Amino acid sequence: MVQLGIIGGGVMAEAILSRILAENIYSGSQVRVSEPRSERRQELVDRYGVEVTGNNRDVAEATEMVLLAIKPQVFGKIATELSGVRLPLLVSILAGVPISKLEAGFPDRGVIRVMPNAPAIVGAGMSAIASGSHTTPAQLEQAKTLLSAVGEVVEVPETLMDAVTGVSGSGPAFVALTIEALSDGGVAAGLPRAIATQLAVQTVLGTAQMIQETGLHPGELKDRVTSPGGTTIAGVRQLELGGLRSALMEAVLAAYERSQDLGRG
Numbered sequence: 001m002v003q004l005g006i007i008g009g010g011v012m013a014e015a016i017l018s019r020i021l022a023e024n025i026y027s028g029s030q031v032r033v034s035e036p037r038s039e040r041r042q043e044l045v046d047r048y049g050v051e052v053t054g055n056n057r058d059v060a061e062a063t064e065m066v067l068l069a070i071k072p073q074v075f076g077k078i079a080t081e082l083s084g085v086r087l088p089l090l091v092s093i094l095a096g097v098p099i100s101k102l103e104a105g106f107p108d109r110g111v112i113r114v115m116p117n118a119p120a121i122v123g124a125g126m127s128a129i130a131s132g133s134h135t136t137p138a139q140l141e142q143a144k145t146l147l148s149a150v151g152e153v154v155e156v157p158e159t160l161m162d163a164v165t166g167v168s169g170s171g172p173a174f175v176a177l178t179i180e181a182l183s184d185g186g187v188a189a190g191l192p193r194a195i196a197t198q199l200a201v202q203t204v205l206g207t208a209q210m211i212q213e214t215g216l217h218p219g220e221l222k223d224r225v226t227s228p229g230g231t232t233i234a235g236v237r238q239l240e241l242g243g244l245r246s247a248l249m250e251a252v253l254a255a256y257e258r259s260q261d262l263g264r265g
C-alpha cells in the first residue's frame with residue numbers, strides 16, 4: 001500500500017527520498033512519485049524501486065503523507081489539478097509559499113511547511129518546520145520523524161520561514177562557493193587541486209564540528225587561530241578589505257527577500 005506520495009521527482013525530492021529509504025522509514029513499494037518526464041521516472045524506479053506516475057492525482061492515494069516538491073512557480077497549477085482531492089497530510093518544501101496559500105489550495109487538510117536543505121542527501125540536512133491551522137500533533141510528529149531521517153529539525157513560527165530559507169535553505173550554495181574559493185586560493189599558492197579541495201572541505205567541516213561540539217562563539221574560534229603578527233590575521237585583514245562578512249549577510253538577505261517574492265507570486 002502506498003503510504004508516502006511525492007509530487008515532483010527533482011533534486012530535493014531525491015535527496016529526501018534516498019535517505020528515508022536508507023533509514024527504513026518507508027520501503028520503495030510504499031512510496032509513489034509523480035514526475036512529468038518519463039526518463040526521470042525510470043531513473044527513480046531504477047535507483048529506488050519506488051512506484052512512479054505521470055499523473056499527480058495518483059499520488060493523493062497515499063495514506064499517510066504527500067510531500068510537495070515542485071517549484072514554487074507551479075504551485076497554482078498543481079493546486080488546480082488536485083482540487084477536490086483529499087490528501088492525508090500535505091508537507092510542502094516550497095520556498096516562499098506560505099501556509100495560507102497551501103491551505104487555500106487544500107482546504108481543511110493538515111498542512112506543514114518545511115524548509116529542508118541539500119545536505120539532506122547525506123543525512124546532514126537542516127530542516128525548519130511550521131504547522132498549519134488544521135495540523136494535528138500526531139501529523140506534526142509524523143513529519144518530524146520523516147525529516148529526522150535527513151538531519152536536524154527545528155520548529156519555528158511560520159513568520160521566520162523566509163529567513164530560514166536565506167540561511168540554511170540557500171546556505172549550502174554559499175558554503176560551497178566558499179569551499180571552492182578556498183581551494184582556488186590553495187591552487188594559486190601552488191597546491192594540486194585535489195589536495196587543495198581536500199584541505200578546504202575538511203577545514204570547513206572541522207570548523208563547523210568544533211563550533212557545534214564546543215559551543216564556542218565563532219569570533220572566539222577566530223581569535224584562537226590568529227597568532228599575533230601571524231599568518232591568519234594577515235588573511236583576515238584581506239577578508240575584511242574584500243567585504244566577506246558583508247557579502248554573506250547581503251547574500252542571506254537577498255535569498256530571504258527572494259523567498260518573500262516567491263510567496264507573493
Ligand SMILES: NC(=O)C1=CN([C@@H]2O[C@H](COP(=O)(O)OP(=O)(O)OC[C@H]3O[C@@H](n4cnc5c(N)ncnc54)[C@H](OP(=O)(O)O)[C@@H]3O)[C@@H](O)[C@H]2O)C=CC1
Pocket residue numbers: 007008009010011012013034035036037040056069070071072074077078093094095115116117118169
Ligand atoms: N534544491 C534545494 O536545495 C532546495 C529546494 N527546495 C524547494 O524544493 C522544491 C524543488 O526544488 P528542486 O528539487 O531544487 O527543483 P527541481 O526542478 O529539481 O524539482 C522539481 C521537480 O518537479 C517536477 N515538475 C515540474 N512540473 C511538475 C508538475 N506539473 N507536476 C509534477 N512535477 C512537476 C520537475 O520535473 P522536470 O523533470 O520536468 O523538471 C522536477 O523534477 C522547490 O520548491 C524549492 O524551493 C527547498 C530547499 C532546498
Ligand SMILES: O=C(O)[C@@H]1CCC=N1
Pocket residue numbers: 095165169170
Ligand atoms: O534556490 C531555491 O530557490 C531553493 C530554495 C532553497 C534552496 N534552493
